[in-house]
Structure formats: structure tokens, C-alpha cells
Amino acid sequence: MKRHQHQEMSLSKFMASLPIPRHYRRYLIIQLLCVGFVLYLWVSINGGFIPKFLKHKISYFDVESDVSPLLYFGDINNDASKIRWSGKVNSLNQLNQAMESDAHMLEGDVILRGQGTKHQKLIPVMSSPPNTDSKTTLDDWLDVVKSKQKGIKLVFTSIEAVEISLQKLKIIKEQGFLKFPVWIHADVLKGPEGKTPNIDSTRFLRHLKRVFPKCTISLGWTVSPHTDTSQGGYSWDMVLDMFKLIQTWEINDQQVIFNADLPWLRNSVPQLKWLCDNVFHSSLMVSKSSQSIGIKEDVLYAAYRFPPHSLYFDVKDDHLEAVISKYRHFSRDQVSPLVLQRDLVMFHPKAWVKMGFHMEKNSVLGSTEAIILSSPIVYIVSKSSYKPSPELSLQGRVLFLNHNNKEMESGKTGLNIYLRSTSYTHFEEITGIRCFLGVDGTIEVSGSHLNKKDSFKSESQRITPSSSHCFRFAIIDSLSEIIFRVNVVHSCNTLESVKADAEIHAELKVPVPAHLGNGQHPYILKVADNKRYAVIDELSVKHS
Template sequence: MAYQRDSAIFGLPPMPRSYKKHIVFQVVGVAFVIFIWYNLNGGFLPKFLVPRMPYFHIGPEIGCLIFFNVNNDASKIQWARNVNDKKSATDSVSNPAFNMIGGDIVLRGHGTKSQSLEPVMARPPQINSDITFKEWLEIVATGNKGIKIHLHSMESVEISLQILKEFHEQKPMKFPVWVHADVLQGPHGDKPVIDFERFFKTLMRLFPMCTLSLGWTTGTHTDLSQSSYTWDMVWDMLDLVQKHEEELTDRLIVFQARLSLIHNSVPQLKWLKDNVQRSSVMIWHEDGDIVDNEDVMYTAYRFPPDFIYYDLNHDRLQTLLSQYRHMSREKVHELVLRRDEVMFKPQAWLKMGFHRQKNSILASTEAIILVNPIVHIISKSKYLPTPEIYIQGRVTFFNRKNRKAEAHKTGLNIYVRPTEYAMFDNIVGIRCFIGAGGELEVSGSNLPSKIPSFRKTAKMTPSYSNCYRFRITDERTHLSFAVKALHHCTVLENVEPDEELVALLRVELPKGLEGDKQHPFILKMEDNNREGLIDELSIKHKA
């Protein structure tokens, strides 16, 4: 009738009955297609876009920053920790100060003859509780707070995750859920009781839709000045994650570290975070630990606010963080600021060689690791040979493949005045070599036959840390090669010293080498027997 009325007004012909049927069939057809798509796809949004667009789905895998809307500042997330009894569970749910509720899980009677198959909320050495994991979920999983469970025994993993899965199927959890386990041995820690492979496979099978939280076992010591999460520790964690890289695609990962062990560990943890996609760091404070205010500010200064969480449970530290989180530079130790001056700058270097070897170079603002001789790095800028310019840095050698070093072969090459460097095995220039055993060498590398050969060597006693500081100055007619073996490379106090390095090799360069052209610098491992971690790498101009 409406069409007939409008057609009369505008002088249009009446709509044929067949045309009306055609429109009805089209509408029904489109509705049917939408119905089929929605049911087969599980929603209107294509499945391949869902992991990349979290705003279209809220589930236990949702990030805390999104769920709690804290303006990308993870330090604003407040934690209720050790919520392992009925009263604390009820209190934490009603307390508006808390965003996340954390609890610990063991099997009732853990480690005794009376151990049962019932997961309860308790933190070892406690082995019993007045609340089971099932009951705990009923109380804390209200929807307005997130939860984190810490699994303390291998026996409790599958049972607990099965309970979590069944609870989610009955009452879908539309808030952040973190599942945590200590899977590696850390500073002063015992051997972990959780086997990562078994834990990870069980998690992926039963409850993959969560934030994966991983940590190291830790302990304490009367003197923590030399303690840290070592490069080997964070490297081991990287290996675990990279082994399951495909399964962890688009999943959130958090690495947990103890505040009292942070002083010498920030570069290592930042390097780990930089090399794992969608990862963050959680700094937690153990009751009774003695910590320095500056250590809290050090982490706040080095990590972007959306990539570091804090579970401090300490009024003074929490107040300090709240007041100075965005002015942390004013509160850090002077050595932290001094380290800024010698930090590695990845954007100043290019990767060369076999690009398919993606893990042959692991770079961060904290350090770069070269693990394969078929890939090298080259400075983007080129420099004239002059006494006013020098390259400096530190290299630490690791033997993660448990191989024997070869004298004058296993180590790091630093090339000066390279003219050809597209192929890793045919770099033309002056080779400055630091051997893993303390050998030093300056020689020509693939130079034209018209240039006289030259080679000068020296030997120094290596330290147990396998760490060396170096400085190379190309003075046009001479090359100065200064190297020093360092006893410590991880302590913050070992940042670049003020004293000058002593040149152990000073080599007169033969005629025929071009000394009036600009050239880049190149760093490359000589063989596969060691991996080289390079930090404090920079090209300096003398004042």
C-alpha cells in the first residue's frame, strides 16, 4: 500500500507481484547465508581476525590493560596475593582496591602419605586449607576481578586445569585468567618441581585460553650484591618459549622476577621481553625481603609502562611507584643513567648474511647476541679512519652448545675498513679478533695480493666470567686494539669505568690499504663453538 501511495504521488507504475516475490526471496536468502556463516564461524567476525582483535571477544585470555582500562599503565593493576582461605577470598572480592586475585594450589596433604587428589588453596610449606580450588573459584570468579593461580606441584597441574576448564564451561569467565608455574631454576633457587613440557602440553590441551605466566625458583642470601637473573637463565627461558612459538602465537606471556634480585637483572629481563612477542614482566616482592627504593624505580625507568606489572604488597614501595612511575628518571641510581650512554642501539646496525636464520641474532636495546657465524651485523654509518673515532663495547662468550673452543679461531671478529662484506665468508678488511680463551689478533682478511700480509697477536688471561671490554681506534697508519678481561659483567656497578683501556696491540698498517675513504664496522662470530653477547656497543667521537 505504501508503494502504491508513493507511486501515485510521483507518477510511478505499480510494483509487479513477481518483483515483490523476488525481493522476499533475496531477503530470505541473505538471512539464511548470515545464519549459516554465524553458526559455522562462531560469530560474525572471521576467525582468522579474532586473535588480532581482542576487543571483539572477552574471555579468560583478555589482557589486564584492556579489561581494567588503566590507560596502558600496568603499575595501576593492584594484586591480592596469597588468597588461600575462605575469609581472604571473600574479603578480596569485596575490596575495591584489588584488580587481580592470586592464589596457590597444591594437592591436599602434598608430599605426605595422606596426599589426596583434591586441589586446595595453600602455599608450600602449607599443605592443607579450609577451601578447595573449586570453592575458591565459586567465590572469586565473580566477573569484576581477574584471577591468577600458581601451581606448586606437578601432580596438581592436570587436576586443577581440568577443574578450571569445567568451571569455565559452566560459567564462562569473561575476565583475565593467569596460570603461573616456576619452570626454571633461578637465583639461589631449588630445582623446579614443575616440568615445563608436561605443564605446557597439559595447559594447551585443557585450558589454553589464558595468560601464561612463567617464572624461576628463587631463594635468598645474606649478600645479594652479586646476585642476578643471569643471561643463561633468561636465555633458557627464551629457548622454552621459542620451542613452542607457533602454539604461543598471539598469546600473552608474563615473566615473573623477584624484586630483591632485580638490581643486576634489568638488562637481562628487558632483553628477554624484547625477544618474545606479546610478553610482559611482573616484579613481585617477597615479604621480609630487603630492597632498595632505587631498584623499583630502575624497572619503572627501563620498561615501558604497558609492559611491566608490580605485585609489591608493600605500602612504601607501592606509594613510591604511584608517585614517581612517570618521573622515574629522577629516582634511579646514577649508574643507571651512566649506562644509558653506552647502551646498544639496534637501529644503528644492519643484519647481513642468511636472513632465514632469524634467531642467529637476538637484539635488544640492552644487548645483541650473535649465535651463528653465517650472519653478522654492520654499522649503518660509515667512518673515516681517524684517531678521533673509536668503536667500543663488551663481549661475553657462552658455551651453550657444550663445545670445545679452538685457539685463535673461536671468538669474535671486529672488522675495520671493510670493502666487501655481502658474503659472510668473504669479508675484506682488517680483522680484530678476541678469542674465547683470551687470544688477541690483528690481521688482514681476504686482502688483495698486492697488499703485504700482516699479523700481530697477544694473549691475556681470561676471567671466569668470559667477559672482555674492547676499544679499537683506526689511526690511518696504525691500529690500536685495547682489551681488558672483566671479572664481573652483570653487576650494575660494572658499567663502563672512567679509566682508559690500555692498548695491548698497536699495529702498523701496510701501505696499499685505503685510509681516505669511509667504511662501516662489522661484528661477526668466527665459528659455532661459542655464542657472543655484546653490550655497551657504540661508536664514539673523542671529545
């Protein structure tokens, strides 16, 4: 108390010496004392000026098995690429060596004893196909790791082994162990050149939800080694299947890791980035088996697109690990020129607003990589409005997906793009000029809900689509004429597909009334029916 009074007297003397009116001095003294008290409380509560929630290393007693490695390990500065992995740790000898290593996370494979044979028993052991047995049981393995400070990732290739293994984890957790990150992994969907998964996604996620929800869910696609991966990758259909799986099981409050195989990464970054952008609490793990080939450019392409906290690497390659360590935060100068070319046509989701019937959930899924329209009752409208001008063009690329296996209608299934719209609050009555691009290659410019004095003669033509149903388009509204240009693109998925077209494949020039909505109006994009999804990227308004 005396010390506090002394400080207040010293402060009062100091304030009295200042050339300010007396009635302000007392006010300033009170303010300074309040600030000092608040700072004292802040430092006392947080143990310093840095708030507790920003400190990566957390107390052992506060940790659950679903903790993120980024929080648990205090030496990585929120950079997932710094997490070190020890894979295929399936014997006790390998496990003991890994425990003494600098690895943060230990990966083990789980099957049943005698997996797939007539001697199969309900005893989880540490091995993976084509092996059917192992001397090391899961119980032995967990006894070594359960009270340590390494994280673990259990990889399941047998659905029969999942439930009993999760029960064992649950018991150990209830005993007060597993105070570290626990990842549970399975390949649940078919990926590039992959086989039908051994793990049924429904059973796998049901077991996780019911038995051991306090974990990080790690999901992947089956893949096969391939000599030429230049044209393949994780397709839009593949990532949509994974997205729907997450939505079906309502995985909203758990960490989710999507696993991608490095050799297939080159043509897959946009799709995988879109997936992570649309799944809450998700990250990407890029892995490489010892037999597969990894390319420096592909590793750094992913590093360039994904923020440090959402991209893990387990590449098992000294050269690539050195590349990641050196260039993870300086990858722009190391990527393919085609990646930088794509930067010039990146989609900007914040430039568009979603509208339509009750804003139907998941009908518009956006990312900096692309936006997916799946329902005709919901559409996107540009936030900015534009006056007709020969110097402006709306440009973009669309890939049509038959994700629900429906028959298209010729000349009716496709993408509608509206110009000079004066009324667009209802999805069935958008007024303006409609530019239609069909799945079957139909191109049409027509009026949409116009009155008689504004009507004009519609025109159309048709071009032969590619097997990929991918098109690039540009629309110029010069006030008296609409110019609609469409090019057939043989692939929307390869990195090379970003290259500019050498020629125009189809062009419509349609005269329109100059007085028709010649003020400022937004652009509107909407799928014509629900028989195709439209994946739209490279969408922007260009000035010539």
C-alpha cells in the first residue's frame, strides 16, 4: 500500500511539473494508473506480453489427442513443412530407433493378424499388404509410444482392423495417456489410376465418430505408380467426392488432412487447394513413397499456393527435403512459368456475390482457384457494375462435370451468362441479354424476359466439344453489338491448359438495341439446369 502511494506521489510530482492546466493533471494521472493496472493484469494472466493463445507449445495436461502438431510442437513456428516424419515404423526395433530420432510424427501401418487368410484373427498388428502378419502387435506398439511426446499416425489398409484398434486407443486415452497428436488415416476413395479402396468410407467414418472422435482424420485416394503422370492428377470429380463425404458426415469441428501423392501433384494443385478452402479445419499432406519420383517444381508449386500452416510434406527424399527447407517461403522464383501465368487469370471470389433461392447450401463453392455452380436456383453476380464498352470483356473458362450421371438436354444444358440485367433478384426471371454456352457446343445470344420494344433476333451456332467438355469464353458488349467468342479446350486440368489460345474457334456477332439497359449493370453467371456442374476459373473483366 505504501509503495503504491509512493508511486502515485511521484507521478503527481511529475505531472505537477508539466505546463498543463491543473484540472487535466488529475485526469491524466488516473488514466496512466488504469493503463498500468491493465498491463499488470495482462502480463500476470499471459505470463508475458504475448497472449497465451499465440504460444505454440502448450501444457502436457491441456493436450487432447486431436491437438494439431502446429500447436503441440513448439519449434516449428506454425510451419507444417517443418514437421518431420518417420514412416513405416512397424517393428519394435524401428520404433525404438524412431523414438530416439528428431522426428515429430511416427507412422505405423495396422492390419489384422493373418489378414485375408484363413488364419485371420481379431488381433491388430503392425504391417501392411502384401504382408499378412507381424511380430509386433498394436498393443506392443502403443505401449512404447503412449506416454511419450511424439505424435502418431496409424494407417489402416483393412476395414476389419479399424474398430478394434480404435477401441484400444480409446481405453488408453481414458487411462490418461495419448497426450499428443493422433492421426487416423485411410485411403477411402479411388484416385488417379487407383484401385477400389479396401476401406469402406462409411464404416471407417462411422467407427471414428462413435469410438474415437478425439483425433485428426486423415483421408486419401488410392493411386497406382505410373510411368507418365504428365496428363493425370486428382480430378474435380475426385475432390468433389471427398468434399461430399465430409459434408455427409458433418465433419466440422475436427482437423482433417487430405493426402496427395507427389507424382500426381503437378495437375492437381487447383483442385486440392479448392478442397482445402471449402473444408473447415483442413490441410494437405504431400507424400512420396521411396519408389516414386518427385519433381522440385511440383513440390514448390504446392508451397507457392498453400499457406505454411496448411501444407505438410513427407517426401522421403533428402534432395526434396533440402529444397523445401530452402525455398518453402521463397518458392515464387522456383515454380514453372505456367504457374505464374495462371496468377494473371486467378479467380477472385470476393468480386462476386451469391444470390438465389434461400442461398442453397453448397450450391456455390468458391476459392481463388475456381468456383463451382451446381444448381440453377443459385447464381453469382459481380459486385461491380459495368457500362457497355468495346474496351471491356468478360473472360473465363468453364469445365462441365456430369457429377450426378444425368442425361443432358441438347441446347439447354450449359452455362448462362447475363449482360445488362435490370432485374435479377429471382432466379427464374433474370432480365437482360443472355449468352448461353452449352455442354454440346451450342452458342447462343438471346434476350431474357425482355419487353417487346427491347427484343432482338437471337442467333446461335454450334461447335464440336472436346471429350473433356472444357471451353474458354470471352464476351464483349460494345453497346450496339454483342461479340461472343468460344474456344474448345482439350483439357481444363493440366497445368499447360492455362496457355492462351492461338485462334478463335467460334464467334457470334449479334446486333442489339443500343438503348437496352445502356447504364451500368453487373455480370451474372448461372447454370441452365441441374444436369451438369460448372467449374469456372480464369474469370475476370479485362480492359483492352
